Amino acid sequence: MSDFDVTAADSIDLDRLRRFVAVAEELHFARAAKALRIPRQALSATVIELEEELGTRVFVPGASPTQLSDDGAALLARARDLIRAREQAEREHKPDAPASLRVGFVPGVTVSKWARIWGERLPEHPLEIVGVAQGEQESVLREGRVDLCFVRLPIDRTTTSAIPLWQETPVAVVQKDDALSLLATISPADLADETIQDAADLDQAVDTLALVAAVGGAAIMPQSIARLHHRRDLVYRPVSDTEFTEIALAWPAGTDSELLEEFVGIVRGRSANSSRGGAEPQQRGEAPARKPAAKKPAVKKPAPKKPVARGRKPARRGR
Template identity: 80%
Template sequence: MSDFDVTAADSIDLARLRRFVAVAEELHFARAAKALRIPRQALSATVIELEQELGTRVFVPGASPTQLTEDGAALLGHARELIRAHEQAEREQKPEAPASLRVGFVPGVTVSKWARIWADRQPDHPLEVVGVAQSEQENALREGHVDLCFVRLPIDRTAMNAIPLWQETPVAVVQKDDALSLLDVVCPADLAAETRHDGADLDQAADTLALVAAVGGAAIVPQSIARLHHRRDLVYRPISDTEVTEIALAWPAGTDTGLLEEFVGIVRGRSANSSRGAAEPERTARPRAAAPARKNTAKKPAATQHSARQGTGRGRKPGAGRGR
């Protein structure tokens, strides 16, 4: 029975132990060298140096296929434990990745402006921008795929905070030679004679507009969607006297964090130097403030104005002729 002490391998560098383990697991020098991406001769030299340092054979000399000796089998188990312990220590010492924020957006919304501001103010915290299907906007928030999301209202407010941001103008998309293309703005009555294609499914808007281009008629979609899927053979015209859609920034209730509040502040226009307080979600859009009362700027009666001009010396001198 061998008196080989496997703890002698504790002083051997891990790079050589990894090479030994590769050969011991493959039991084939050429395949192990290929997996390690080193020359076979270099791998053989490493094994010879290892055996000399340990004072024992780890592979049976001349065996084909390659075989481990009894000491080699003992060394394999110990080497695996050393490598595993080293990798675990590296993972524990590795600093945690900086906290990041995932922001979703539905089709038609552009978030590049806020992403640039975030990068300037929070360079140590990555912002992950995620496209979200219109039909999945609430699920993405509920299931934690994103931390916040630019959504189209309405959404379920029972478990969501939401800040209304802006309204979208609905437009009618028609072919370029359609009679409606001659108008700057259309009204619902103008659309009465048009074949209407259902544009409610915004995730399929590209297909809907392709149908308009192919067979004519009209589709009503938010203006941002018409711009997103712009085609040269189609035009869009704003529709008056119809309901608008609204974009809001939403996030699950009770998930507020410092980073989330910082992003909400950026979207709401808070400057970098302003104090950061908890963002208060708005349930409805804020009413516009009443315009301040204008000062009374009514003109003076003509006689008074004429008198005032005479008082300043700028009026016509008495008796002066009008012409030469």
């Protein structure tokens, strides 16, 4: 029976114990070295040093495939406990990271302006910007993958709060040599004889535009999407008498935090010095409030001249 004292592992640095654990779990030196991203020779040297320091063999000599010895199995259990204890201590003593905010955006939306303002006003709070597929705009909020998201309406307003921000111009994308490309604005009547390619799935806009380039026809989509996937062989023209799409900033209903309110305020144009409870600036489409007319200062009328009696000349003053 071995007289190996497993508590001797307590004095061994954790880096060497982690290397031993990697080999003990893989039971393969080459795979363990690859996982640790170190040379195999360095890993073998570490195990040899460990065995010499502990005075026992932790792997069965000459075994193929690699096998743990009884002392090695005892060391593995001890090493795992030591590593877990160290990691737990590090977590407990690690200072809390500053609160951050995750903001998603669907294709076609540009958030760089608001991210810049956020960095200037709240540099101590990281802002994570996350690209979101159009088809996942509600699920990322529902599943908590982002805190807020720039979305395209409509969305389920029973589970999300949202503030509409702006409308997107609808455009028709056609081939560069199509007769419709000569028009400044295209009407639905102009498209009556055109093959309209299905562009409802904005996540597949690249494929839709490739189809228009290949076989012709027209695809109607938000101008921001057409710009995002611009092609030299296609042009886009505004479409009249067509419903606009609308971009909104949304977040899960019932959630509230200071950082969320700060970001909403930035998007709505609140200045850095304005109070959170103050009046918000007008949104697009709202009529500007009329300012009260300034009161004109009263004009002082000159005193009326005294009438001069007829037939009498005014007395001359003496010199």
